[in-house]
Amino acid sequence: MGSGKTTVGRILAEAWGVGLRDTDHDVEAAAGRTISDIFVDDGEQAFRALERKAVADALAAHDGVLALGGGAVLDPETRDLLGGHRVVFLHVGLSDSVKRVGLGSARPLLLGNVRARVKALLDERLPVYREVATVTVDTDGRPAEDVARDVREAVERLERDEHDQHHEAQEDA
Numbered sequence: 512m513g514s515g516k517t518t519v520g521r522i523l524a525e526a527w528g529v530g531l532r533d534t535d536h537d538v539e540a541a542a543g544r545t546i547s548d549i550f551v552d553d554g555e556q557a558f559r560a561l562e563r564k565a566v567a568d569a570l571a572a573h574d575g576v577l578a579l580g581g582g583a584v585l586d587p588e589t590r591d592l593l594g595g596h597r598v599v600f601l602h603v604g605l606s607d608s609v610k611r612v613g614l615g616s617a618r619p620l621l622l623g624n625v626r627a628r629v630k631a632l633l634d635e636r637l638p639v640y641r642e643v644a645t646v647t648v649d650t651d652g653r654p655a656e657d658v659a660r661d662v663r664e665a666v667e668r669l670e671r672d673e674h675d676q677h678h679e680a681q682e683d684a
């Protein structure tokens with residue numbers, strides 16, 4: 512949370528001339544309720560199911576940058592949906608994360624002691640984020656523009672490599 516998905520996503524979408532979609536926004540639009548209300552009324556499991564559907568729908572319909580909810584990759588089926596896509600992990604440490612989300616956060620998973628909750632979530636999730644990511648960029652103490660440039664260079668490098676490998680394979684055939 513607060514790693515810069517929306518901010519960096521917007522810069523990238525503009526640079527590539529594509530659209531930006533955000534599954535948190537899609538879930539709220541589809542449910543006609545806020546994420547906080549969904550968590551309070553129906554619980555996290557119900558939210559993850561709506562989120563999984565939002566990710567599947569977005570991947571099927573949207574050819575651009577997709578910002579995922581911070582916990583989307585915790586769901587194994589959502590992780591499977593991401594196979595074959597470029598997944599960017601914007602790494603943020605405890606102190607920058609807390610600064611960015613604000614101590615008075617309305618996020619359902621941060622209720623209580625924000626710093627302690629962010630630490631627990633980071634500890635628990637880091638291994639999953641690292642496993643799912645094809646590109647990882649550190650965001651601590653760095654402007655969003657610099658982060659976006661690193662993501663762009665890394666993704667474009669991957670695409671060049673894939674393109675070259677594809678041509679080499681064709682030449683060998």
Ligand SMILES: Nc1ncnc2c1ncn2[C@@H]1O[C@H](COP(=O)(O)OP(=O)(O)OP(=O)(O)O)[C@@H](O)[C@H]1O
Nearest residue numbers: 512513514515516517518519581611650653654655
């Ligand atoms: N690299 C950065 N350095 C400093 N502040 C940043 C950086 N990236 C984003 N921010 C600021 O941190 C806040 C959260 O950023 P943003 O909304 O982009 O994060 P997010 O990952 O989309 O969060 P969420 O979990 O709510 O979806 C915003 O106020 C944004 O301006």
Ligand SMILES: O=C(O)C1=C[C@@H](O)[C@@H](O)[C@H](O)C1
Nearest residue numbers: 535546580581582618619620
């Ligand atoms: O980290 C999380 O689990 C969440 C992050 C937000 O993007 C929202 O998807 C929701 O508040 C849950």
Ligand SMILES: [Mg+2]
Nearest residue numbers: 516517533578
């Ligand atoms: Mg966001």
